[in-house]
Amino acid sequence: QVQLVESGGGLVQAGGSLRLSCAASGSIFSILTMAWYRQAPGKQRDLVARILSAGSTNYADSVKGRFTISRDNAKNTVYLQMNSLKAEDTAVYYCNAYLTGANVWGKGTLVTVSS
Numbered sequence: 001q002v003q004l005v006e007s008g009g010g011l012v013q014a015g016g017s018l019r020l021s022c023a024a025s026g027s028i029f030s031i032l033t034m035a036w037y038r039q040a041p042g043k044q045r046d047l048v049a050r051i052l053s054a055g056s057t058n059y060a061d062s063v064k065g066r067f068t069i070s071r072d073n074a075k076n077t078v079y080l081q082m083n084s085l086k087a088e089d090t091a092v093y094y095c096n097a098y099l100t101g102a103n104v105w106g107k108g109t110l111v112t113v114s115s
Helices: none
Strands: 004-007 010-013 018-024 033-039 045-051 057-059 067-072 077-082 091-099 102-105 109-114
Touching: 004 091, 018 033, 018 091, 018 109, 033 067, 033 077, 045 067, 045 077, 057 067
Parallel strands: 010 109
Antiparallel strands: 004 018, 018 077, 033 045, 033 091, 045 057, 067 077, 091 102, 091 109
């Protein structure tokens, strides 16, 4: 069973940057599709960015050009570099791991962007 632990959230001013990390347990990390989702208060959980095992990526339109997802298979870790942060990026960010038959979530890390 894969377990995910997020870190790197916090309070940042608008225009600033943060890097989130998600460490995964287990030996199958390299074949997992990894993603970051976020959920703002009172809203649904939405996809922010996804990275496939082969390294291809896709992003929500709202973060294109500002956020970058990457993975280090040697460290079983996926990252989300967030630049030019806006107040509307404030949310709990969740790491997700997906493989056919398995869909695992972390507990989330809070990102607060002050304007």
